[in-house]
Amino acid sequence: MEAKPGKKERLLGIQTRVSWTFFLFIVLMVALLWLLQIQLLDQFYRYEKRRTLQNVSASIAGNIDNTDLNTLIERVAEDNSLCVLVVDKSMETVYSADTAFSCIIHHLNHRDLRRMAQKLETDGKDFVLFPMQRVRNSGFDRQRFAFPVPLPMNDEGGEYLVSVQRATLEDGSEYYVLLNTLVTPVTSTVQTIRSELWVLTTALLLIGFLLSSILSRKISRPIIRTTEAAHALSQGEYTPISDANAYREIAQLNRQLTQAARDLRKVEETQRELIANISHDLRTPLTLIEGYVEAMRDIPGENTPENLQVILDETHRLTTLVNAVLDYSRSQNAAPEENSRRFSLTASIREILTRYGKLTEQDGYVIRFEQQGEAYIQADPLKISQVVYNLINNALTYTGDDKTVTITQTIRDGHVRISVTDTGEGIEPEELPYIWNRYYRGKKPHKRAAVGTGLGLNIARGILDGYGMDYGAESTVGKGSTFWFEMETAGDE
Ligand code: ADP
Numbered sequence: 001m002e003a004k005p006g007k008k009e010r011l012l013g014i015q016t017r018v019s020w021t022f023f024l025f026i027v028l029m030v031a032l033l034w035l036l037q038i039q040l041l042d043q044f045y046r047y048e049k050r051r052t053l054q055n056v057s058a059s060i061a062g063n064i065d066n067t068d069l070n071t072l073i074e075r076v077a078e079d080n081s082l083c084v085l086v087v088d089k090s091m092e093t094v095y096s097a098d099t100a101f102s103c104i105i106h107h108l109n110h111r112d113l114r115r116m117a118q119k120l121e122t123d124g125k126d127f128v129l130f131p132m133q134r135v136r137n138s139g140f141d142r143q144r145f146a147f148p149v150p151l152p153m154n155d156e157g158g159e160y161l162v163s164v165q166r167a168t169l170e171d172g173s174e175y176y177v178l179l180n181t182l183v184t185p186v187t188s189t190v191q192t193i194r195s196e197l198w199v200l201t202t203a204l205l206l207i208g209f210l211l212s213s214i215l216s217r218k219i220s221r222p223i224i225r226t227t228e229a230a231h232a233l234s235q236g237e238y239t240p241i242s243d244a245n246a247y248r249e250i251a252q253l254n255r256q257l258t259q260a261a262r263d264l265r266k267v268e269e270t271q272r273e274l275i276a277n278i279s280h281d282l283r284t285p286l287t288l289i290e291g292y293v294e295a296m297r298d299i300p301g302e303n304t305p306e307n308l309q310v311i312l313d314e315t316h317r318l319t320t321l322v323n324a325v326l327d328y329s330r331s332q333n334a335a336p337e338e339n340s341r342r343f344s345l346t347a348s349i350r351e352i353l354t355r356y357g358k359l360t361e362q363d364g365y366v367i368r369f370e371q372q373g374e375a376y377i378q379a380d381p382l383k384i385s386q387v388v389y390n391l392i393n394n395a396l397t398y399t400g401d402d403k404t405v406t407i408t409q410t411i412r413d414g415h416v417r418i419s420v421t422d423t424g425e426g427i428e429p430e431e432l433p434y435i436w437n438r439y440y441r442g443k444k445p446h447k448r449a450a451v452g453t454g455l456g457l458n459i460a461r462g463i464l465d466g467y468g469m470d471y472g473a474e475s476t477v478g479k480g481s482t483f484w485f486e487m488e489t490a491g492d493e
Pocket of ligand 1: 394395398399422424425426427435436440441442456457458481
């Protein structure tokens, strides 16, 4: 049993797979967005704050001798919402900017400032960060800062970052740059982002779902179309597959399939042709045998050894033909030379004519053979005799009331030409090019052509083409036709 195209299989279809992959990709993206926005936002924010403190601190320390330092300090304080305090060795304020609200450093006493500066010494660094937790209504963490810090106006619990940096002046004296910033709790921001993310997530999932189904359909359609065409092909329908919207690979596959379809059709046609040719070839000897046997049965004295010989010869011909059919698979690949040998074409025609002998005698036909010399050719005698038979049969069928057919053999320039001439009604010039085509039968019905198949000349053409021979037909309407073929002779005697 072959699988129908629509039949459910356990394997996932390309459309499902593509749409799922795309959809999963969207889900992954959304998950990543949530993770970054919700989970890591706080850490990013803190990291950014630390970096700002560090950069601003370094910049102030680097410009400590600058006469414009005050302007610089005020600008960075404003731009970054920072509190800046620059103190000398004895913790006296040199510069100060308390633009930001809740400036802790401005509320620290000298002792605490000194302790912070000392941290630089103990850590052996130029820059130290102090995270500070302020507890609602109770001032700063007493564990770290054993002093009451007067609380500024806003009394919310919160986290602060304080930094201390050592700055050395040109004269060698040391200042301390203190900065502090409020680490705003990101909870409210996260809340906003979260509700925004929900909207985004829903929109993304919807768009993702829509896009994935549209995309997957678009991607899989050419493949499905090709599959259907291949299925139709297996059913014997040779519809060419359109390459519109296909990808390069699918277009290539389509071309291969179309080629395969063409080849298949050719094989089928060859088979049909073969059967038609064989039946046609079998009919000629059978008709002869039938005629002879009937004559022997009905006419006294016809039961002669000669007549029996003709029947025997025709039977032999039949056997040879049947054998040829049986050998078909072998002979199909074989070149036309396979069974070719040198033989006398003249003798072969003479032999064929003796077979027609009885027929001509009985029905008043006259077959004349005009020949000069003996022509030898190199070919398969059976195939050449098939050509001769077909031409004579036609001439006998279509010849005029004088029932005369003339076969002429001329040898010239190493070529022998056999012409079969009748005195019939001839062939219309516009019909002449088509008579060699398969199944072509003349438009005018002929009284003796009742059993015509339109194959005889086509078989002859196939054989003559196989040998690369010249051949043709000339005809004058009302006067008769001449069919001829010509080939190289294979030397005398
Ligand atoms: P068939 O004779 O079986 O019809 P052929 O292939 O031998 O098929 O011939 C094809 C057609 O060519 C014939 O139907 C006939 O019209 C035309 N034809 C062939 N030979 C002759 C001829 N000698 N005189 C007139 N017409 C001919």
